[in-house]
Every structure is written in structure tokens, then in C-alpha cells.
Amino acid sequence: MLTDAFMKSNIFQWSDWSTSEPVVSQKQQQTFDKPSKSNIRSRGNVTLRWNTTGITVAGIMNQRGTASNLLDWPMGLAIDSSNTLYVAEYSNNRVQKFLSGMSNGTTVAEQANGVQNRTSTTLNFPVGVTVDSSGNIYVADSGNSRVQLWASGASSGSTVAGNGTSSNQLNMTYGVALDSSSNTLYVADYGNHRIMAYSSGASSGSLVAGGQGIGLNKTQLYNPSTIYFDPPSNSLIIANRYAHNIVRRTLSDTQWTLIAGSTNGTNGVSSTLLNSPFGMTLDPMGNVYVADTSNHRIQLFMTGELTGITIAGTTGVRGNDSNLFWAPYAVALDSQLNLYVADRNNNRIQKFQRY
Structure with a gap:
């Protein structure tokens, strides 16, 4: 019997790809593999297929420390146009920069020894972390409830959000995203269950999503952790952590729409559910990649589909093998759509090569 995916397509094509690797084919016509391998989709002109065995590109598994080759609870990732990797380390109170192919990082925000404080040189x-085209680094400094801007090459940061005034007060800043065309900064105000927007140079922010208390209705958020600005749709993609979903908030609308997960707060291990998703990102085709944290897996949701495909990790299984995670918190893609995962409790960044 054909799967539902087959029933929705008028065109079928067999493939010789191995069942051991997740394969997603994006072509102009629907393309599927054999019925037993219904995790193959299509909609563009790019084949998406990754090794399921990760390569450690930063950190050393089960080792914590402040040395340049070690990490301590990596929770945020960013990759610039040169495929340079930026890692926000929660417990080391710093952001590390790793040039492509290098296992030793350099500290680009905070101090290398991980001192915790609220000065212009500490975090x-x-x-969360994001980097603009000029190499300026924006850091969600959660414990200080602020966002710090570290200009390219600077030895100290300046506060661009969260200075404590009534319209700029934040409560645990977790995610940051930048609209480069308008130079607007978006902040996931985790503890206040809302997303705030800050125009360049503004002393206060404006509410763009949530802010109606904890809840599951379409005007509320529940601990938003990561945000992504999507220019083609002029919308924010939000990891709505304890609502166990990923939602889209078009800036011209007043309510969000569901991308992945449930609308009633249900968590689970099925292909349509998530469990405390913390991080996510998009590819140029609009597909959404989710760090399904408590399920220890990375889920891919093709544009317009509510059923996810596990492309890394094993559902519900935590571990330190090269094909497993222990609480993945962030995901990022480089220019070749290789997948990077912040494997927090294993203190490492794993790379899954696309081929």
C-alpha cells in the first residue's frame, strides 16, 4: 500500500539511494523513493541529503573548559558568508569564533577565561548570537537581560536593547535576529513571552508578537527561544519552546500560523510533534530545520508540510556517539547547506555533511 506522500503525488521515481541516509530531493516535479522510504520529498531543484554521522568541528566530547579548543554548554550558533562559525557558550560566558577547518577558536565577545559580569567587556x-555582513556581532546576554553589540574587532560591547527603562526592559534575552534591509533588531524576550523590535539607534523597543502572558492562542507565546527573520515573507519564525511548536508571525498580521508541532501544547516523539524545541533555522528554499531538544534529534520540515523528517540524531535516544545528541540546542547551515548542531550537554559542535 502506498503511503500518504505517494497518494499526494502524480509522479513517482525510484531511487538507488541507501536507506541509511535521510534524503530529501527538491525538484520541480514531485519525486519519491520506494514506498518503504517515504522520507523523500521534492519541490525545487536542490537535493538535500546528509551523512547521519557527525564530525566534531568545535569542542571535545565530554570535556569542559575555557581553553580555545573547548566549549562549555554551547547554546547559540551563527555562520557568516565565509563559513566562519560563531558559538555562544552559556557557561563560559563568551562567544567563540572558529574559522573554517580550525578546531581552536578565538574569543570575539567577552573574555577568554569566562568571567561572568555585567560590564561592557563581559557577558x-x-x-543567541547573530552576525551582520560587516562582521558585527549581536549577543543575547540572557543573564543580564540585554543585547550587546560587539563591533567587528572591538574589545568591548555596547548595549543596544535592555537598558532597563519601561519600554526597553527585558527578561532573559534568548534569541536575536536582524533585518539587514531596515537594520531592525528582533529580540526573543524569553521571560516575558514576547518578541520585541528595536530600530537602529532607538532607546526603546516595540512589541511585535506575544506579550499577552503565557498561553497557546495565536496572539500568545510560551518562552520564545530562537527567532529567524525571513525577508521574502517579511515574517519572523519563532521557536515557541514550551508550546512545543514553531510558528510564523508575518509582521503585517496580528496572529501566528503554525509551521511545526502542535497548537494545543502537546509534545511527543511522532513526526508531527516536537518536545521543547529550542533552535531552528531556514534554508534559501524556506524549509525549516528544528533542534528538537528533548527528543535529541534534528527535524526538517519542508515548506508547507507539518510532518517532519529526522535528518540527524535518533528520536528519544540521547548519547555521545557521532550519530547521537544529548540536548541539541541550536542549528545552522553554511553556504553548502552542511548542517551544524550545538550538542549542548556533550559540549561540542557537530557537522553533518550534505552530499
Whole structure:
């Protein structure tokens, strides 16, 4: 009997690809593998297929420390146009920069020894990080409830959000995203269950999503952890952590729409559910990659589909093998769509090569 995926397609094509690797084919016509391998989809002109065995590109498994080749609870990732990797280390209170192919990082925000404080040169439990085209680094400094801007090459940061005034007060900043066309900064205000927007140079922010208390309705958020600005749709993609879903908030609308997970707060291990998703990102085709943290897996949701495909990790299984995670917190893609995962409790960044 054909799967539902087959029933929705008028065109079928057999493949010789191994069942051991997740394969997603994006072509102009629907393309599927044999019925037993219904995790193959299509919609563009790019084949998406990754090794399921990760390569450690930063950190050393089960080792914690402040040395340049070690990490301590990596929770945020960013990759610039040169495929340079930036890692926000929660417990080391710093952001490390790793050039492509290098296992030793350099500290680009905070101090290398991980001192925790609220000065212009220190951070306190940084979570999210993003980098603009000029190499300026924006850090969600969660323990200080602020966002710090570290200009390219600077030895200290400046506060661009969260200075404590009534319209700029934040409560645990977790995620940051930048609209480069308008130079607007978006902040996931985790403890206040809302997303705030800050225009360049503004002393206060404006509410763009949530802010109606904890809840599951379409005007509320529940601990938003990561955000992504999607220019083609002029929308924010939000990891709505304890609502166990990923939602889209178009800036011209007043309510969000569901991308992945449930609308009623249900968590689970099925291909349509998530469990405390913390991080996510998009590829140029609009597909969404989710760090399904408590399920210890990375889920891919093709544009317009509510059923996810596990492309890394094993559902519900935590571990330190090269094909497993222990609480993946962030995901990022480089220019070749290789997948990077912040494997927090294993203190490492894993790379899954696309081929």
C-alpha cells in the first residue's frame, strides 16, 4: 500500500539511494523513493541529503573548559558568508569564533577565561548570537537581560536593547535576529513571552508578537527561544519552546500560523510533534530545520508540510556517539547547506555533511 506522500503525488521515481541516509530531493516535479522510504520529498531543484554521522568541528566530547579548543554548554550558533562559525557558550560566558577547518577558536565577545559580569567587556549566560555582513556581532546576554553589540574587532560591547527603562526592559534575552534591509533588531524576550523590535539607534523597543502572558492562542507565546527573520515573507519564525511548536508571525498580521508541532501544547516523539524545541533555522528554499531538544534529534520540515523528517540524531535516544545528541540546542547551515548542531550537554559542535 502506498503511503500518504505517494497518494499526494502524480509522479513517482525510484531511487538507488541507501536507506541509511535521510534524503530529501527538491525538484520541480514531485519525486519519491520506494514506498518503504517515504522520507523523500521534492519541490525545487536542490537535493538535500546528509551523512547521519557527525564530525566534531568545535569542542571535545565530554570535556569542559575555557581553553580555545573547548566549549562549555554551547547554546547559540551563527555562520557568516565565509563559513566562519560563531558559538555562544552559556557557561563560559563568551562567544567563540572558529574559522573554517580550525578546531581552536578565538574569543570575539567577552573574555577568554569566562568571567561572568555585567560590564561592557563581559557577558552573563549568552544564548543567541547573530552576525551582520560587516562582521558585527549581536549577543543575547540572557543573564543580564540585554543585547550587546560587539563591533567587528572591538574589545568591548555596547548595549543596544535592555537598558532597563519601561519600554526597553527585558527578561532573559534568548534569541536575536536582524533585518539587514531596515537594520531592525528582533529580540526573543524569553521571560516575558514576547518578541520585541528595536530600530537602529532607538532607546526603546516595540512589541511585535506575544506579550499577552503565557498561553497557546495565536496572539500568545510560551518562552520564545530562537527567532529567524525571513525577508521574502517579511515574517519572523519563532521557536515557541514550551508550546512545543514553531510558528510564523508575518509582521503585517496580528496572529501566528503554525509551521511545526502542535497548537494545543502537546509534545511527543511522532513526526508531527516536537518536545521543547529550542533552535531552528531556514534554508534559501524556506524549509525549516528544528533542534528538537528533548527528543535529541534534528527535524526538517519542508515548506508547507507539518510532518517532519529526522535528518540527524535518533528520536528519544540521547548519547555521545557521532550519530547521537544529548540536548541539541541550536542549528545552522553554511553556504553548502552542511548542517551544524550545538550538542549542548556533550559540549561540542557537530557537522553533518550534505552530499
